[in-house]
Amino acid sequence: MKPKYIIYPLLILLIGYLVYNKFYGSKAKEASALAGPGKKGKKGGPVPVNVMIVKDTAFSTSIDVTGTIEANEQVELRSETAGNITGIYFNEGGHVQKGQLLVKVYDKDLQASLKQIQVQIKLAQQTEYRNKVLYSKEAISKEEYDISLTSLNSYQAQADLVKAQISKTEVRAPFSGIIGLRNISPGGYLSPQGSIATLVNIDPAKITFSVPEKYLSLIHVNSKIKFNIESSRQTFTGVVYAIEPNIDITSRSITLRARADNKTGILKAGSFAKIHFDLDQIPKTIMVPTEAVIPDIKGSNVFLAKNGLAVQKSIKTDTRTDAQLQVVSGLKAGDSLIVSGIIQMRPKVAIKVVKVIK
Template sequence: MRTVIIIIAVVAVLVLGKIFLFKKPDVGGEKGGGGANPSASKSGEKGKGEKGGMQGSTPPISVNVYVASFGDLDNVVTSSGTIFPNEEIELRAEASGRIITLNIKEGSRVAAGQLIAKIKDTDLQAQLKKLNFEVELAKQTEARQKKLLDINAISKEEYEITANKINTLNADKELIAANLEKTVLRAPFTGKVGLKNVSQGAYVTPTTSLATLVQTNPVKVDFTVPEKYSTLIKVGRGIKFEVEGQADAYYANIVAIDPKIDPNLRTLKLRALAKNPSDRLVPGMFVKVTIDLDISKAIMIPTEAIVPILKGKKVYIIKNGKAAEVMVETGLRTDKRIQVTKGLSAGDSLIVSGIMALKKDSPVKAKTVANK
């Protein structure tokens, strides 16, 4: 009996513990909790919405701005060139033979017509002497036959044969004289003799180069310019050029323009003539040429503002607080500026920094503004 009572007491304790210690939340509490949770959820959603709104609005990019304007354009074209002698030839004899006179000194100046070399001509002189005798004899014969013809002692045909022989002998003399002239080599123009290749007594042929004769006053300056300047440069225009290692500037005038443009390089070849009395300009020197063309009005912008693209070139300008793309055409270029011939107007706010990060309609804000 006592055991039964103990069991009943234990059961009663468990029931009471179930009722009071493990009380189930009421529905109102659940609703209250649910009412609190939606509020928190709404608050969280609101915060999330605000955060999302902040992420959707991109802050403007700070950029440097250059205000486009018209200014004086010094139309200066620079190019590289080379100095060439005004005249240059290889001295060669027209006849074959042994040189008996060689009247040149390496590096010396010679005048036009001065004797350079003489080839042995004793055989030609002997032939000429023989022809002179034959001509003299033929003239005497012609004079006697003329008298005989006057008295009809000989036929006219015989007389004409003798007269024709005189003409033939004279023609032979002219041929010998021409061959003798080939044995003498004279300077065709005033210039300086280069290093000689033969010595006196050497046997030479028309293919043998005795030396080089160069005329260095004046000198030619050959250079090229891009084809777009072909209509701006005329014969007679002055140029300035500088030589490496010399502080002085030299001046020349354009004397010739190549009638065609190089199809591979798209350049036009020009030639100028410069005085060189002191021989400071040596053929073969590299020169930097500057041509001053006409001054004009143009829009010049910083070169860093240009963005090369597949279809040409573009720039970014500020329009209504956003970056706008503008296609442009360019002209002359200097080390820091480039001419815009089409696409920009005076007063346009040109973006010159952060260009690689820009896109069309990107919000921008001017950080610094310049117009020089």
């Protein structure tokens, strides 16, 4: 007998057994018994829910924002005149005092011009004195005396001009602070476009940050902040001293600036700061449980209990706490907010209020 005449009947028997077992086996009977004849097509009753009566409440809020540490004063040092560098009088990374000489540019030609003019001034002073005596005795005219006086004043003005030019060959610290790495060397050529170094005063430090415009009424000068930086575990404190008068039209936020003591020098200009800002109390607002709010693509929704049915309502939220959300629009005091069974809620679903939370 050929093998195929044995295999084909066995396959047919196996398929028949599997079909019979699925529809008439013990498991199929148990499933049918559990379902019961009366379960098919029967709808459930009203969904039991808890309801919270919405009311206005006071709310103390705080916000966490990010900001930047800035220097109290910072300037890129440059020379007002061009020339070869004849002296550098500071150490990189060192402290300098206001008015301290930092860099000197070649000025021997100007010094020579000044000496020449000073000699001319002495001669003009003698001439002016003699002419003054002669004029008092009416030996010369007033015009001759005025010429000598004008000559003296002209030389003095020239001397003042050269002195001003000489002062431009000296670069002095405009304020006390720490000077950075220098970009020049002795004997090099310095031009007004060339940077010498950066001078920074970082005590006190400034912290610049922005907050949403909705908090504008809660912000004022002398408000206190707390902040942290990546390079230290210390929590720093600061005081707001200035508020930008204009709101940024792109971000709809307002910029603030605070000061913080930095005697230890831990705070560095350009550092990233995480700021905790305690705001004043909001006297009247609506707070709802977080679990009662259903987010979607367009916004947020809640369900209200009205006449035994669940009614969907769109809302706008703002500040979030650990367990609550602030609702700024969409709800009013007295609304019956469904706070349980949210997963079963659909518009116009029948509900049964089990508990009312006031």
